[in-house]
Amino acid sequence: MSVMEKPRDVIGGLLVLLIGAGFLLFGRELEMGTSFRMGPGYFPTILSVLMLLLGLAMAALAWRKPVSEGGVGQVPWVGIALVVVPVLVFGLTLRGLGLGPVLIVVVLATAWASRNARLRSSVPLALGMAAFCSFLFIKGLGLPLPLFGPWVKPSHWAAAPPAPPAAPAPAQ
Numbered sequence: 001m002s003v004m005e006k007p008r009d010v011i012g013g014l015l016v017l018l019i020g021a022g023f024l025l026f027g028r029e030l031e032m033g034t035s036f037r038m039g040p041g042y043f044p045t046i047l048s049v050l051m052l053l054l055g056l057a058m059a060a061l062a063w064r065k066p067v068s069e070g071g072v073g074q075v076p077w078v079g080i081a082l083v084v085v086p087v088l089v090f091g092l093t094l095r096g097l098g099l100g101p102v103l104i105v106v107v108l109a110t111a112w113a114s115r116n117a118r119l120r121s122s123v124p125l126a127l128g129m130a131a132f133c134s135f136l137f138i139k140g141l142g143l144p145l146p147l148f149g150p151w152v153k154p155s156h157w158a159a160a161p162p163a164p165p166a167a168p169a170p171a172q
Contacts, residue, residue, distance in 0.1 A: 013058030020051025082113035098149035099138065103130040 023044060030041025086109040093102050107126035111117040137143045150156045 007062075009062030010059050013055045013060070013062060015055070016051055016058060017055030020048045020055055023051065024048035079113045083110055086110050093151075094145065094149075096149045096151040098146040098152055099134050100130045100147050101149070101152055103133055 027041050027044040027048060030044065031039035032041050032045065033039030035042075086106040089109070090102055090106050093105075097105070104126045107129050108122055111122040111125065134147055138145055138147060
């Protein structure tokens with residue numbers, strides 16, 4: 001019986017495999033289309049299959065090597081939260097903040113998950129990613145995404161003008 005070199009890599013590979021299978025399962029309702037006329041399910045299906053293959057490769061490579069570490073170790077909950085929560089924030093605030101500001105927030109939050117990331121290098125990265133993605137998705141691909149959403153505009157936070165007084169009802 002073969003033992004694994006890195007149990008974390010096996011678990012990570014199985015997790016990637018599971019996520020890819022989940023996306024493949026839930027995305028099967030979307031129309032595939034062809035490679036020249038892609039439907040909404042084409043790209044997610046390709047990514048799902050690639051995740052399945054990557055997860056399988058990760059698990060298989062880690063499984064076939066001899067043992068070199070003990071257990072799985074501590075789970076870095078803060079790091080996991082700093083990677084997962086920004087994705088949720090992106091989905092929930094994209095329309096309100098706009099693509100530019102939400103990408104800056106997401107990139108800075110995920111960079112904070114790394115022990116090696118510094119604010120000095122993360123800010124230019126966040127600004128560059130926001131500029132690149134905004135240009136690519138809004139201008140290049142023509143997606144109907146706001147660059148700056150209504151939550152960023154001062155008029156959104158200004159007090160609403162008082163309603164005009166109601167006109168008196170005509171006497172009969």
